[in-house]
Amino acid sequence: MPRWTPAYDMADAPSALAGTAHPARAPRTRWQMLAPRLRRHRGALVGLGIVTALAAVAAFQNLLAPHSPTRIDVTAALEGPSRAHPMGTDQYGRDVYSRVVHGSGISLSVGAISVGIAATVGTAVGLVAGYAGGLVDGVLMRVIDVMLAFPGILLALGIVSVLGPSLRNLMIAVGIAAIPFYARLVRGSVLVAKQQLYVDAARVIGVPVRVILARHILPNVVAPIIVAATLGMGTAILSAAALSFIGLGSQPPTPEWGRMLSEGRDYLRDAWWISTFPGLAIMLTVLGVNMLGDGLRDVLDPRLRV
Amino acid sequence: MVRYIAARLLATLPVVFGVTLAVFSMLYLVPGDPVKMMLSEFITSPDQVARMRAQLHLDEPFARQYGRFIWSAAHGDLGRSIRDRRPVAAEILELLPDTVQLAVAALAFAAALGISLGVVAAVRQNSWWDLSSMAVALAGVSVPSFWLGLILIFVFSLRLGWLPATGGGGVSHLVMPALALGLGASAIIARLTRSSMLDVLRMEYITTARAKGLAAPAVVLRHGLLNALIPTITIFGLQFGNLLAGTVIIETVFGRPGIGRLLVNAILNKDFPLVQGVVLFVAVGYVLVNLAVDVVYAAVDPRIRYG
Numbered sequence: 076m077p078r079w080t081p082a083y084d085m086a087d088a089p090s091a092l093a094g095t096a097h098p099a100r101a102p103r104t105r106w107q108m109l110a111p112r113l114r115r116h117r118g119a120l121v122g123l124g125i126v127t128a129l130a131a132v133a134a135f136q137n138l139l140a141p142h143s144p145t146r147i148d149v150t151a152a153l154e155g156p157s158r159a160h161p162m163g164t165d166q167y168g169r170d171v172y173s174r175v176v177h178g179s180g181i182s183l184s185v186g187a188i189s190v191g192i193a194a195t196v197g198t199a200v201g202l203v204a205g206y207a208g209g210l211v212d213g214v215l216m217r218v219i220d221v222m223l224a225f226p227g228i229l230l231a232l233g234i235v236s237v238l239g240p241s242l243r244n245l246m247i248a249v250g251i252a253a254i255p256f257y258a259r260l261v262r263g264s265v266l267v268a269k270q271q272l273y274v275d276a277a278r279v280i281g282v283p284v285r286v287i288l289a290r291h292i293l294p295n296v297v298a299p300i301i302v303a304a305t306l307g308m309g310t311a312i313l314s315a316a317a318l319s320f321i322g323l324g325s326q327p328p329t330p331e332w333g334r335m336l337s338e339g340r341d342y343l344r345d346a347w348w349i350s351t352f353p354g355l356a357i358m359l360t361v362l363g364v365n366m367l368g369d370g371l372r373d374v375l376d377p378r379l380r381v
Numbered sequence: 382m383v384r385y386i387a388a389r390l391l392a393t394l395p396v397v398f399g400v401t402l403a404v405f406s407m408l409y410l411v412p413g414d415p416v417k418m419m420l421s422e423f424i425t426s427p428d429q430v431a432r433m434r435a436q437l438h439l440d441e442p443f444a445r446q447y448g449r450f451i452w453s454a455a456h457g458d459l460g461r462s463i464r465d466r467r468p469v470a471a472e473i474l475e476l477l478p479d480t481v482q483l484a485v486a487a488l489a490f491a492a493a494l495g496i497s498l499g500v501v502a503a504v505r506q507n508s509w510w511d512l513s514s515m516a517v518a519l520a521g522v523s524v525p526s527f528w529l530g531l532i533l534i535f536v537f538s539l540r541l542g543w544l545p546a547t548g549g550g551g552v553s554h555l556v557m558p559a560l561a562l563g564l565g566a567s568a569i570i571a572r573l574t575r576s577s578m579l580d581v582l583r584m585e586y587i588t589t590a591r592a593k594g595l596a597a598p599a600v601v602l603r604h605g606l607l608n609a610l611i612p613t614i615t616i617f618g619l620q621f622g623n624l625l626a627g628t629v630i631i632e633t634v635f636g637r638p639g640i641g642r643l644l645v646n647a648i649l650n651k652d653f654p655l656v657q658g659v660v661l662f663v664a665v666g667y668v669l670v671n672l673a674v675d676v677v678y679a680a681v682d683p684r685i686r687y688g
Contacts, residue, residue, distance in 0.1 A: 221399030225660070226622025226667045232629060233660050236648040237410045313525055317630045320527045321645050336528055340634075343531060344539045354528030362523040369519075 112374045119370020125363025133180035140173035144330040153346045163348035165339060171348060174330035175356050181331050182360055185246050186312040192250025193311075194304045197257025198296070202288050204258065205265025216262070219255045228252075228314050235323045242331070245324040249314050253307055260303055264296040298375040305368035309361040316357050332357050386676055393672055397665055404661040405450045408439075408653055415439070419463055419651050433463075437654070459658035464650055469658030473640055479549050480639035483631065484624040486555050487563035491620065495567035496606075496613070499574025503609075504601055506579060514571065521568030526627060530561035530634035547636035554637070562631045566620045573616060578609040611682050618674030622667040 113119055132139060142160075148168035156163045162171035204215040222230060234248035268274065269292060277287050316333030318324040325331035327338070332353040339349025408415045416433050434440050437460075438449060453460070459469035495518075502514035537557060538546035544553055581587065582605055590600045628641035636642075640659055647655035 217395055217399060220396050221403055224396050224400050224664045224668050225626075226619075226663070227624075227626030228629060229626040229660065229663060232626075232644070232648070233404075233407065233656075236656050237407050238412070309523065316525055317527060320525075321630060321633050322649060323645075333525070333527075336525075336531065340531060343535050347535055350528070350531050354525060354531070357525050357528065358520075358523050361525075362519065365519060365523055 109374055113370065116370040116374060118366045119374070122363045122366025122368070122370055125359060126367055129179050129183060129360055129363065132176055133183055136176050136180055140170075140176040142170035142173040144174045144177040145169065145328045153342065155346070156348055162352045163346065165335075165349045166342055166346070169328075171335075171352055174335060175332070175352050177330040178332045178335065178353060178356065179360070181242070181325070181329065182312050182316065182357065185242070185249070185315045186308040186360075186364070188246045189250035189253065189311045189315065190304050190308045192247065193253035193307065194257050194300060196251075197254040198261050198293075198300060200254065200258040201261025201263075201296075202265055202292065205262035206269055206284070206288060206292060212262075215258070219258050222252075222255045225252075228317060231314055231318060232323065235318060240323045240326065242325040242329060245315055245318055249311050249318070252314070253311065256307065257300065257303060260299055261296050264299060265292055268292050268295040302368060302372040302375055305364060305371055309364040309368065312357065312361055312364070382679065385679055389672055389675055393668055396668055400664045400668070401451055401454065401661065402447070404657050404664070405447050407657055407660075408437075409443070411653075415653060419653055454661065459661065460654040462647070462652050462655045464652045464655070469655050472643060472655065473659060473662050476638055476640045476643055479637065480625070480628050480632070480641055482555065483558055483562065483628050483637065483639060484621060486559035487624045487627075488566065488617070488621055489563075490559050491563035491566035491570055491624075492617070493567075494563070495570025496574050496610070498567070498571035500578055500601070500606060500609075502571070502575040503578035503582060511575075515575070518568040518571040521564045521571075524564060526561050526565060527630050527634050529564060530557065530631060533557040533561055534635070549638045554635075558631050558635045558637055561634070562624055562627050565627075566624060569616065569620065570613060574609060574613055577612045578605060581605050581609040584608075611678070614678055614681065615674065618671040621670055625663060625667065 146169060148164075151160075151164050151168035152166055154160055154164045154168075160170050160172060162175060165171055165174070200215055200219070204212040225233060231245075231248040231252040234251055235244055238244035238248065271291075274287060274291050277291055282291075315324060316331070316336075319331050319333030320337045322337070325334050327334065335353040336350045336357075339346065339351075339353075342349055411418055414430075416430050416437070416439060420430065420433060438446050441449075457470055459473070461468055462472065498514040498517060502511040505511050534546045534557065537544045544557055548554055582601075587600060587604055590604045591597075595604075626641075628639055629644055630641070631637070632639040632642040633645055640663070644656065644659040644663075646652075647659065
């Protein structure tokens with residue numbers, strides 16, 4: 076199994092210290108090989124910086140936001156950016172800056188949770204379909220084909236219309252809609268991996284299928300999944316914000332960026348700041364995630380380079 | 382070629398069948414009673430609910446309902462909107478030209494910008510041109526289309542007064558929506574064109590063309606671009622689908638008539654027959670567009686031989 080977790084590095088540390096097996100202290104784990112390349116990748120570093128900063132904003136939102144994101148103060152409505160309200164106030168007098176700060180956690184978790192759903196289910200489907208082949212593969216892939224027949228945001232839209240508009244349903248819908256992407260990616264990698272001699276060997280000595288999948292097949296597809304999940308998070312955040320924008324995601328008064336944009340729409344002429352700052356925040360988040368994803372792809376999986 | 386088209390058509394059938402089943406099942410997947418959900422805002426007496434259920438044939442067995450759904454759909458009957466009682470198919474066909482116009486305009490813009498950026502980036506690989514083209518592409522995939530739409534409205538309608546902010550109609554109503562919708566797709570096309578162009582420019586026939594003294598533009602455009610565009614064509618179908626779905630957002634931003642806005646309003650109004658009709662129509666249309674793209678792809682590239 077490739078060593079992804081720091082735990083493995085720790086486990087290997089004694090032998091490295093002993094210096095017998097690896098006198099030149101050559102990088103041995105995959106991570107040790109990749110880390111320097113990632114460190115040299117300027118785009119990846121910038122992306123990682125942006126994402127880390129946003130995560131920090133989300134974590135310390137109560138410290139960073141001077142006002143409550145939902146407190147209404149009609150006497151302060153539609154004020155332009157000032158020292159008291161760096162991003163102005165909206166039509167209810169809520170502090171736009173505080174709302175943008177609180178929105179970071181929502182967007183990042185919507186992205187992470189929907190990608191989590193998509194990657195987990197998609198990987199499971201791809202593993203089973205690719206390894207089992209035959210009828211199981213045929214049926215699963217036809218289902219995936221049908222899902223892919225709904226272009227772009229349409230599948231998520233259909234699912235939300237069935238489940239009803241809410242932040243939770245939005246994450247489920249965006250997650251389900253991205254399943255085919257991972258299922259196909261993983262299935263393709265599994266088809267290649269299962270031809271390997273060591274998989275045959277494991278099968279011959281009677282290793283259970285479950286263990287073969289987990290220990291011999293899955294590690295081969297980890298790299299493409301990590302890349303796809305990172306880039307997929309950008310798409311997920313954009314889709315979720317778009318659905319909230321048209322009223323099918325988070326409901327008021329949640330400080331969700333897409334929703335804030337649509338709420339500021341009617342005040343665009345006189346209060347441009349209500350829509351502008353949440354939009355910049357979405358763009359910055361997606362940009363950071365995409366830069367990180369592009370960097371990871373260059374480093375981890377050059378085959379995926381476009 | 383005929384056999385290839387026939388085979389592709391045959392492979393499309395189960396997908397279309399699956400799409401109809403998925404769209405039909407939507408009503409069954411709604412938590413609770415779909416009829417009560419659709420009527421929720423109105424005063425509902427038990428016999429109103431019963432009448433509605435009979436109207437939608439919800440009192441029949443699933444298979445029978447599904448059969449009826451497919452049979453009607455195949456005959457162009459997608460049911461009636463429960464709000465304004467108009468046939469769903471008529472509503473779609475009425476608004477379809479507006480939406481197709483927007484999606485085509487956005488695709489044309491995306492192709493023009495994306496291919497230009499991609500070619501410039503590939504020809505001047507690793508230069509300042511390359512770097513800035515790819516930076517534009519990166520920004521393009523990261524900008525939310527609805528935000529870009531609002532910014533365009535703010536600048537070109539509210540401040541400069543050059544273009545109308547909302548509504549449908551002539552070319553002036555099409556410019557900003559097409560830009561807002563197409564930028565994301567242009568970024569994807571730019572990246573693909575760049576990488577495909579880089580592959581082609583390394584080919585020996587390019588060296589030959591250069592060696593025999595052809596002018597650089599002729600080499601790049603005729604020998605390079607024409608071949609590099611082949612992989613780009615395949616994503617046109619995919620991008621057209623994305624753009625078609627994206628009209629849902631953009632038509633809402635610009636208050637433009639179209640089936641995207643029709644769908645959003647139908648969802649917000651819980652008008653399920655209308656939602657099902659639009660979703661089914663767009664999905665089947667998308668499948669057919671992709672079929673057409675595959676056929677064009679096979680026709681354009683003589684290297685591709687299908688069974």
